[in-house]
Amino acid sequence: MPTLLEVRDLTIEFRTKAGIVHAVEGASFNVERGEAMGLAGESGCGKTTTALALMRLLPYNGRIVRGSISFEGRDLVPVPEDSMRAIRWKEMSIVFQGAMNSLNPVQRVGRQIAEPIMLHEEAEPEASFKRAGDLLELVGISRNRLNDYPHEFSGGMRQRVMIAMALACNPKLVIADEPVTALDVMIQAQILDLLERLRRELHLAMILISHDLSVLADTCEQVTIMYAGKTMESGKTMDLFTDPKHPYTQGLVGAFPDIRGPRNMPEAIPGDVPSLISPPSGCVFHPRCKFAFDRCTKAEPALTELSVGRRAACFLYPQVTEVPPRPIAITEV
Ligand SMILES: Nc1ncnc2c1ncn2[C@@H]1O[C@H](COP(=O)(O)OP(=O)(O)OP(=O)(O)O)[C@@H](O)[C@H]1O
Numbered sequence: 001m002p003t004l005l006e007v008r009d010l011t012i013e014f015r016t017k018a019g020i021v022h023a024v025e026g027a028s029f030n031v032e033r034g035e036a037m038g039l040a041g042e043s044g045c046g047k048t049t050t051a052l053a054l055m056r057l058l059p060y061n062g063r064i065v066r067g068s069i070s071f072e073g074r075d076l077v078p079v080p081e082d083s084m085r086a087i088r089w090k091e092m093s094i095v096f097q098g099a100m101n102s103l104n105p106v107q108r109v110g111r112q113i114a115e116p117i118m119l120h121e122e123a124e125p126e127a128s129f130k131r132a133g134d135l136l137e138l139v140g141i142s143r144n145r146l147n148d149y150p151h152e153f154s155g156g157m158r159q160r161v162m163i164a165m166a167l168a169c170n171p172k173l174v175i176a177d178e179p180v181t182a183l184d185v186m187i188q189a190q191i192l193d194l195l196e197r198l199r200r201e202l203h204l205a206m207i208l209i210s211h212d213l214s215v216l217a218d219t220c221e222q223v224t225i226m227y228a229g230k231t232m233e234s235g236k237t238m239d240l241f242t243d244p245k246h247p248y249t250q251g252l253v254g255a256f257p258d259i260r261g262p263r264n265m266p267e268a269i270p271g272d273v274p275s276l277i278s279p280p281s282g283c284v285f286h287p288r289c290k291f292a293f294d295r296c297t298k299a300e301p302a303l304t305e306l307s308v309g310r311r312a313a314c315f316l317y318p319q320v321t322e323v324p325p326r327p328i329a330i331t332e333v
């Protein structure tokens, strides 16, 4: 069976009055069936843009410049919009960033869950409402709440509703974009537990997006670290925490408050994410990197395999030497 999701060299731009925003460049990662992958990086690094591109839901001024999004062996990039409808929500769905605050305040929650089911599954109203009740119970809310309005739910419960909606058509992959941001720590843990339970019970693959690495620590087997649209490092979550290779990951891990221990003030990485209209030359991280040397300002390090499953893009590590071109065969005269 092919890998569930294989993203290669995904490159996305936005056209704006101020110029072209190079939001994502050369993103490459895999998500296996039933696996949770984390996508981390500071605000503005291209996490949401990557997620929207996977769903083929980029805003009108965004476009995929190159690369492939192979889902069960089929590249979604050239798929026409009407065929995308058979994939979006049914095979792959998303809990949008901030979505729990965009439920319609004047419509009962049950109706908001049932309507997309009627639309995507062409189900009868009665069956759709029954499914909405089942979905609510799946995410830990009594079906007696189907007739309630969003304001009658807490933030954590509204997020559960959004997760229920993402599961409505039994997708194989769910993307959760900042699913616990703006929730308090206790509720964060409950939502993460819920996602983990759903992953196991429904054998779902997930992409969890967060600017906060600690959110991904217990949930994701693999993590991809993005900075200014580029992949800086990827590997097993535990390896990244215990032995971060890229200086950016080292900064993020240093900026990671230990949720188990006393709350120390995290040491932030000095400086800001650069403008993606005119990103820095060489390695995009060099202006903030305490190890940067001359080469980093001029050339861009390639994402290189350091050990099995661990990749980093940094000149501190040996770059893969190019395979020398094959010698030209000497033709007999
Ligand atoms: N529609 C758009 N038009 C122009 N630029 C955009 C658009 N959407 C996003 N961007 C830019 O693309 C870059 C990546 O943004 P994106 O929202 O993907 O980041 P993010 O990692 O999800 O950040 P956050 O953690 O704040 O959610 C940013 O520079 C952002 O300003």
Ligand SMILES: [Mg+2]
Residues within 6 Å of the ligand: 047, 048, 049, 097, 177
């Ligand atoms: Mg985002």
